[in-house]
Amino acid sequence: MTRNLHGNLDSDGFCLLHCSSKEPVDLAQDALHFVLNLNGMGVWMSQQLRINLVASTLAVFHYASNDQLIASRIPSEDQDSYVILSVTKPWIKKSFGSRAEALHPSVKSIIFDSQNISGTIGKVRSMSLREKEIANEFVSPPVPSAAQAFWYPAKIFEILTLHLFAPPTLNTAEPFCSQIKRQQSDRIDKAINWLNEHLDESLNLQAIAAHAGCAPHYLSRQFKKHTGMTLKQKHRELRIDHAAQLLLDGDFNVTEAALEVGYSSLSHFSKAFQEVKGERPSEFLQS
Template sequence: MWSEEKRLLDRFCAAPVPLAARGLWYRSKIGELLAVHLFSHGKEPFCVQQNRRANQFTDRALAHLEEHFEDDLDLEALSSTCGCSPPYLSRCVKRDTGKTLQQHLRAIRIDAAARLLNRGANVTEAAFGVGYSSLSHFSKAFEAEKGLLPSEFLKAS
């Protein structure tokens, strides 16, 4: 038992309040004891543990996107793979990276498409090869990421 917990337990046994207020006093001390226990045990504080865990969710999600970017991905399946809820995963990624999952996926796909174009693929092959099913969506996304249309990128290569 930690010293702070021991001190609280010692005070718990001798309530310094009138009998009518003891129920409330005991409830507040139980809350205080619980807070001390949750936030001071282990090698790192509870909030640091939570941040580390959230960072692990972000890392898992981004690694999964990198490995499966050409697949038809959905947030429900991705969050299940990572071991958390869809809204929580979205918040973790946005907080940790400043970008949404969709923005990450688009950047990963467009970088892969640029590599395909550099290796001699045409625009259609690159678009379908990285998971786009619409050439117009691919062209808009490519231009947003690279500042050039895919055809302009091909000419510049």
């Protein structure tokens, strides 16, 4: 099932969709697409692109008019749920052209250069807490229906500014409560980044806390409070998500994928894989 949340690509220049089925969605050519994959797995392939998405990951890419994109969703027991924000190049020029120098270099190349190529903006990566919150809010807006015509454009601009521009500098006039919330979110994001960069290593709470800039016990408590998972559970989830993507790419067998993400025991890897994905690696490959 695909539900239009807001906008029309032809008339408005942007369109926001929520998809909750295994049926792939055809994406418009010569547009920039933001895919926030909340649950399930999907693949987009063309001569110029290969994008594999697992749960809680995102991708930002341009689909050129001279390319042919093949989309598919991977069968699994999980209920698919992903949000696609599509925007046209003329709309981006109109909305952000006055700030063109501050745009990401890849965005400037796609929007303002004459080359017509498909390409990603950055890499496929895990969603931050804020990105996941926005994606869930897109699906279930926290405002009355009468206010959604104003709320959706504001949120669309928020997700665009998170990806099209460099991170904002610290505002010293920021209210104290907002600073605390932002610092907590930043620490959790830094912890997740550390976990992503050390998938093949054992969990090191002291190193993670040092990287996040806070005490270990404080980080553990805040991480569980804001994510609903312990650091150990998140580390396992990220390991298995990455291993699943390696298997999906077809360049690694089960043993190689297990070793790549730090599992020396194949039985431990299979058990963890089944706990996270609901099926054994062999069943995942067959599906």
